[in-house]
Amino acid sequence: MALVQLKNVSLKYHTLEGEITALESINLSVEPEEFVSIVGPSGCGKSTLLSLVAGLLQPTTGEILIGGEPVRGPSAKVGYMLQQDYLYEWRTILDNALLGLEIRGTKTPETVAEVKQMLQDYGLGGFESYYPHQLSGGMRQRVALIRTLAIQPEVLLLDEPFSALDYQNRLAVGEEVVRILRERRKTVIMVTHDIPEAVSMANRVIVMTPRPGTIQSEHRIAMSSAGLTPLQTREHPAFRKYFTAIWKELNVYA
C-alpha cells in the first residue's frame, strides 16, 4: 500500500485581496522507501504541498493519508527539513541534533545514544561540542538531517534542502543524503528547482504546472531504482534524456 496518498487535494489561501488557489486536483501516491522529487515553476505550490503532507495546513478539498490514516496535524511520522538549516548558533552541535527529541519529550539515554551514533556515522564524530558557525555548510545540513532523523519519521519532506550550498557541496551532500536515507529505508518527498538534482536523487520526478499547481507529468527514473548513486546517475547515458524531457516541459512557461 502507498505510504503517502494525496486524493484530489486542492488548497486555497485566503488573503485580503481574495482567494488564491495554490493547488488543484492533486493526486499522488508515494510508496514506502520511494524517493519522489517535485519540480515546478516558482510559486506553483511546491512548498504548500509539503506543508499539507506535514499537517501544517489542511486541504480545502480532498484528503491526505499517511499509512492509511488521515493527516490531522503535525505528527512524529513526518520529518520536515527546509532550505535554511535553522541550527541555533548558541547551541552545540549535539544540542542542536537533540532539539527535535527535546521538543517531543522523547529525549532518553537511548535516543541520545542513537543521535551520538548518527553524528559518529555521518562524519560529525568529534564535533559534538562545536558550534554551528565552526562547521561547513555541508556539515550543518547533515546536522539538520540527523536532527530530523532522530525523531524516527517514516516520511521525510525536504524543501530545497541544498539550495544554500555551492555546487560542489550540493553534489557531495546530495550523495551523502541519499546514502543515509537509503540505509535507513526512508520515504522521501523532495522539492527542488534543480532538475539534475531531482533526476539524480529520485526514483520518480513529478513536474508541476504554474499556479494553480497541478501535476503535469511524472518520470520514473530507472537509475536510482537500480541502486545507482546520484553521481553515478549523473554519469549514466540516460541522464541527459530525462533532463532534456523535464527541462522542455518546464520551459514551455519560461
Ligand code: ADP
Ligand atoms: P513554491 O514553493 O512552488 O514556490 P508556494 O507553495 O510557496 O510555491 O506558494 C504557492 C502560491 O501560493 C504562491 O503564489 C504564493 O504566493 C501563494 N502563497 C503561499 N503561501 C501563502 C500564504 N500564507 N498566504 C497567501 N498566499 C500564499
Ligand code: MG
Ligand atoms: Mg517553495
